[in-house]
Amino acid sequence: MDYIILDIEFNGRKFASEHPMEVIEIGAVRLDSSLQYQDEFSSLIKPIYFSTLNSFIKKKTGIPQEEIDIADRFPKVITAFTEWLDQSTDGVLLLTWGGEDMKRIIQDIRMHKMDDIYWMEATYFDLLKGVLRARNLSNDISVEGAMALFELDPSGSAHRALDDARMTSEIFRAVFNDLDFERSQHYKDTYSNARERKTVKVAIKAMNSQKITPTWELVAEHYFSDKTTLTDPRKLAELQDYFTAQVGRP
Known part of the structure; x- marks a missing residue:
């Protein structure tokens, strides 16, 4: 089984709106069963709504507007990503930092009226919760905070999907032996906040x-x-x- 460390970025809005926020970038790193690097996936996505990035998102992510303007739409990118995942012939376990990434991906799949079965059946492990349990912490920490906790040197740009996935993969390696993979799960719709x-x-x-x-x-x-x-x-x-x-x- 391969381990897929997944991260996404999504757009935002400065005002109340009935339109959803959408995934604008997917980044992932594939590790084999020995935690050795295999390859990676990265793609920007042009959203339907709020396709002009607001100043907060541009500052936070550093994603250039001109690259969003020429990016593919979500259906094409998520199809390519699924095909990349399926290159792991012995199956995969997705690793996410929190549960928001799975929620956002499934939300966009449904918004585009695509079949969500693949993602509803995908097994994932919330690495943030795994780190909190392993280190007996009560408050959430960021990827950057976890890098400091494990005395790892950060690289790349925080809040870019592939760079965050790379850093998260280093955290995963550092805490691997202390993780309880019995807590792996499938996405479950929630209706309360x-x-x-x-x-x-x-x-x-x-x-x-x-x-x-x-x-x-x-x-x-x-x-x-x-x-x-x-x-x-x-x-x-x-x-x-x-x-x-x-x-x-x-």
């Missing part, structure tokens, strides 16, 4: 401090002032499950 899940945790903590037995009904009544938040049955079920899991934690 981090703020809503935090509200549930805050509610449970507050009720426990007041010696009130936490119930979902109390959380929904007193901590979700905007009742429309809970009208989506998928989100409601997800938050209820999250509540049950949090209440059951020691």
Whole structure:
């Protein structure tokens, strides 16, 4: 099995919009089962929406607008990337820094009305969480922070997909023996956001401090002032499950 260290960059917006942010760059490094470098993939993508990069994204990534203007669209790039992945004849494990990369790729696949089965069935490992567990850290850290943690010399430009993938591959090598690959997973759609899940945790903590037995009904009544938040049955079920899991934690 090969290890594919994946990183993406996506565009942004300075104002509220119904249009989604899109992937504008994919970078990946392939390591073999012995963690030896094999090859890499890199491509810019011209988005449908917000194709003119705003000043924040240009400064953050350093991606030139003129290169975005002549880049291929997402369907062509993701097809080429999938074909590159399939060159690993014994299968692959994707490594990501957090869960956002998989979410963004699948979102764009669906936006372009492409089949998402390949990516929904792909196995990936969240290396950020793996590092946090391995080093008993409670707060998220950046790729650059992890490089410093493992005393690795950064190279390339942060926030360019291929350079970030290269640096992440060095982190992967450094922490490999401490990783629990039983925690590899498949992408799962989520309908609640981090703020809503935090509200549930805050509610449970507050009720426990007041010696009130936490119930979902109390959380929904007193901590979700905007009742429309809970009208989506998928989100409601997800938050209820999250509540049950949090209440059951020691």
